Amino acid sequence: xxxxxxxxxxxxxxxxxxxxxxxxxxHEGRYAQAIPSFGPERRGAPVAAFARMDGEEIRLRTNIYQxxxxxVLDPSLLGLxxxxxxxxxxxxxxxxxxxDEAEARRILGxxxxxxxxxxxxxxxxxxxxxxxxxxxMLGAFARVSGTPxxxxxVEPLLERFGRVADRNIEALKAAYEQTKVFExxxxxxxx
Amino acid sequence: xxxxxxxxxxxxxxAHELRSRDFEPGFVLTEVATSRYYKTGDWRSKRxxxxxxxxxxCGLCYIYCPDMAVRRxxxxxxxANLDYCKGCGICAQECxxxxxxxxxxx
Amino acid sequence: xxxxxxxxxxxxxxxxVGIEDSHAAALAVKQCNVDVVAAYPITPQTxxxxxxxxxxxxxxxxxxxxxxxxxxxxxxxCVGAEAAGARTFTCTSSQGLILMSEIVYITSAMxxxxxxxxxxxxxxxxLSIWCDHSxxxxxxxxxxxxxxxxxxxxxxxxxxxxxxxxxxxxxxxPVILNVxxxxxxxxxxxxxxxxxxxxxRYLPPYRPRVSLHPDRPVTMGAYGVPELFTEAKKNQxxxxxxxxxxxxxxxxxxxxxxxxxxxxxxxxxxxxAQVLLLTMGSIGQTAMVAVDRMRDAGVPVGLVKLxxxxxxxxxxxxxxxxxxxHLVVLDRAVSYGGPxxxxxxxxxxxxxxxxxxxxxxxxxxxxxxxxxxxxxLATIVQKSLTRKKPPRQEDYxxxxxxx
Numbered sequence: 242x243x244x245x246x247x248x249x250x251x252x253x254x255x256x257x258x259x260x261x262x263x264x265x266x267x268h269e270g271r272y273a274q275a276i277p278s279f280g281p282e283r284r285g286a287p288v289a290a291f292a293r294m295d296g297e298e299i300r301l302r303t304n305i306y307q308x309x310x311x312x313v314l315d316p317s318l319l320g321l322x323x324x325x326x327x328x329x330x331x332x333x334x335x336x337x338x339x340x341d342e343a344e345a346r347r348i349l350g351x352x353x354x355x356x357x358x359x360x361x362x363x364x365x366x367x368x369x370x371x372x373x374x375x376x377x378m379l380g381a382f383a384r385v386s387g388t389p390x391x392x393x394x395v396e397p398l399l400e401r402f403g404r405v406a407d408r409n410i411e412a413l414k415a416a417y418e419q420t421k422v423f424e425x426x427x428x429x430x431x432x
Numbered sequence: 433x434x435x436x437x438x439x440x441x442x443x444x445x446x447a448h449e450l451r452s453r454d455f456e457p458g459f460v461l462t463e464v465a466t467s468r469y470y471k472t473g474d475w476r477s478k479r480x481x482x483x484x485x486x487x488x489x490c491g492l493c494y495i496y497c498p499d500m501a502v503r504r505x506x507x508x509x510x511x512a513n514l515d516y517c518k519g520c521g522i523c524a525q526e527c528x529x530x531x532x533x534x535x536x537x538x
Numbered sequence: 539x540x541x542x543x544x545x546x547x548x549x550x551x552x553x554x555v556g557i558e559d560s561h562a563a564a565l566a567v568k569q570c571n572v573d574v575v576a577a578y579p580i581t582p583q584t585x586x587x588x589x590x591x592x593x594x595x596x597x598x599x600x601x602x603x604x605x606x607x608x609x610x611x612x613x614x615x616c617v618g619a620e621a622a623g624a625r626t627f628t629c630t631s632s633q634g635l636i637l638m639s640e641i642v643y644i645t646s647a648m649x650x651x652x653x654x655x656x657x658x659x660x661x662x663x664x665l666s667i668w669c670d671h672s673x674x675x676x677x678x679x680x681x682x683x684x685x686x687x688x689x690x691x692x693x694x695x696x697x698x699x700x701x702x703x704x705x706x707x708x709x710x711x712p713v714i715l716n717v718x719x720x721x722x723x724x725x726x727x728x729x730x731x732x733x734x735x736x737x738x739r740y741l742p743p744y745r746p747r748v749s750l751h752p753d754r755p756v757t758m759g760a761y762g763v764p765e766l767f768t769e770a771k772k773n774q775x776x777x778x779x780x781x782x783x784x785x786x787x788x789x790x791x792x793x794x795x796x797x798x799x800x801x802x803x804x805x806x807x808x809x810x811a812q813v814l815l816l817t818m819g820s821i822g823q824t825a826m827v828a829v830d831r832m833r834d835a836g837v838p839v840g841l842v843k844l845x846x847x848x849x850x851x852x853x854x855x856x857x858x859x860x861x862x863x864h865l866v867v868l869d870r871a872v873s874y875g876g877p878x879x880x881x882x883x884x885x886x887x888x889x890x891x892x893x894x895x896x897x898x899x900x901x902x903x904x905x906x907x908x909x910x911x912x913x914x915l916a917t918i919v920q921k922s923l924t925r926k927k928p929p930r931q932e933d934y935x936x937x938x939x940x941x
Contacts, residue, residue, distance in 0.1 A: 259726075263726045277720075300824070301827045302725070302823040302824050447765035450769055457649040458650065459762070
């Protein structure tokens with residue numbers, strides 16, 4: 242089972258990311274679960290969302306404490322201890338940031354593990370005209386995880402986004418292309 | 433008027449005689465207007481009497497009676513249904529021509 | 539890791555979809571072809587009724603959607619419509635439930651087969667939108683049949699069961715399906731949905747025993763004098779207890795059609811268990827993972843899951859827990875100043891005086907959505923096994939409360 246934790250601010254679509262990811266995995270015939278972390282819904286407040294994927298039925302129904310992947314939708318959240326809390330050894334932080342690797346690792350508290358970086362905010366501005374990075378970050382995730390396949394996101398995005406689906410698919414693909422993956426110097430664990 | 437039949441329609445019985453098995457599910461009463469069985473006429477101490485020489489058949493007594501105990505006769509004048517009339521005197525109070533007198537029950 | 543999880547194949551007449559549990563619930567209600575939906579929005583039930591409103595608006599569901607001004611009115615509308623022969627649906631949580639509770643008791647006394655989904659949410663105060671069972675416990679004695687779902691599949695399946703049972707001529711009793719707020723309502727997961735043809739084989743149209751109509755006047759909701767009230771309540775109590783075999787029959791029928799069988803009490807790896815956890819609702823899912831891990835570590839633990847809350851399955855419960863030394867009951871509500879968790883107090887009542895009954899431990903967990911992790915369950919089992927003195931009948935622990 243793969244556990245993914247999303248961090249964003251209310252209104253940036255973190256919850257939607259988790260849902261679209263779950264739909265994409267289910268679309269591929271696997272099991273998945275998406276849980277928002279429930280708080281008073283307010284624009285701008287930090288929110289977390291959780292997703293699980295597995296080839297077998299998923300029975301665990303809690304928040305995710307030891308994620309395999311942490312996806313950060315908003316650069317301003319990068320420094321928060323909550324973001325890196327519990328990351329499994331060998332896990333990956335997938336971050337939206339304009340910073341380079343060295344700077345990102347510094348902001349992440351001298352993080353030495355695996356890292357994937359993309360300037361999703363710029364991509365979102367270019368393609369969507371707004372700094373909503375959730376679909377772009379799904380592309381970043383797909384790039385570093387290799388699963389679900391990029392194609393599996395298309396139908397869930399079409400269903401979820403309707404008229405603006407095409408642009409979101411574009412953002413997904415652009416982020417996929419532009420994401421840079423950095424292996425860390427930490428000890429890799431079996432995923 | 434059709435009555436909905438149920439398998440064990442409880443005939444009207446005094447409350448203290450009913451057993452738990454006698455109730456329809458949900459305590460539905462399939463016999464309607466069972467208040468007819470409760471003849472409140474024996475409560476009264478006065479009874480309304482109409483002077484039909486002064487009655488103009490306006491029907492106010494009929495409308496105001498709280499018990500629907502005033503009925504219209506075939507000749508168009510009004511009388512009390514003595515099974516249910518409690519002698520409250522509202523008909524006499526409301527009568528437009530004051531043609532109703534409340535007389536003592538003997 | 540040794541696990542008895544299985545990959546479930548897709549049975550005939552089903553599709554596998556990714557869906558939010560709330561939407562699965564709405565889909566099931568739609569497939570039951572209800573006639574009237576009356577509801578007032580309250581977190582975390584909103585996604586269910588929003589989806590139903592959408593379905594009515596776009597013609598997917600031919601029903602009257604009544605946007606009432608309060609939950610009290612919602613239940614009232616359902617009572618009136620059901621009395622007139624309509625199949626109805628309402629849905630609420632927490633404060634909404636207690637606002638409508640006056641009518642909830644009347645619905646069951648009137649034996650109207652209404653179905654309600656209760657998205658379990660804690661009762662204020664402090665004001666809380668998150669999941670626990672204090673809302674359903676506030677109407678424990680309301681006379682409805684009450685069941686609990688644990689995951690999206692069960693949310694979907696148990697809606698059909700609710701209507702099937704409620705409307706059986708031998709039952710004619712309303713049903714509450716409890717669905718944990720957020721943990722079920724707001725989770726997207728994989729669900730097997732059934733084709734309409736299969737549902738139509740399971741659920742016949744509603745044929746009321748008696749209904750309001752000007753041509754066939756009856757009185758419903760009459761006044762009851764003291765001289766007959768006790769007899770009336772005995773009638774209702776016996777009727778609720780008598781629904782039990784039909785609840786089972788309706789689950790059997792569902793199982794025969796879909797391959798998914800449900801029971802009032804279900805167990806997981808309880809054979810030979812020295813310690814049994816007992817849960818109700820979605821915690822049961824995480825508890826299965828905890829049992830797997832503890833078993834792997836050599837702890838002889840199993841799980842009992844209560845699916846039917848009312849009428850309470852006394853015999854099944856006694857059978858399920860016999861043989862264990864310890865029974866650790868997890869409650870998501872507290873009876874303040876009383877015997878602790880409602881589930882534990884009822885379990886203790888069921889086991890009182892039974893020879894060989896396990897020692898019952900009661901932990902209150904998950905209040906207002908506080909997450910209950912696998913580690914917490916392991917800690918709770920350890921605490922139970924290492925107690926210096928056995929607990930008294932009224933002892934309970936509010937797990938994790940920082941003092």
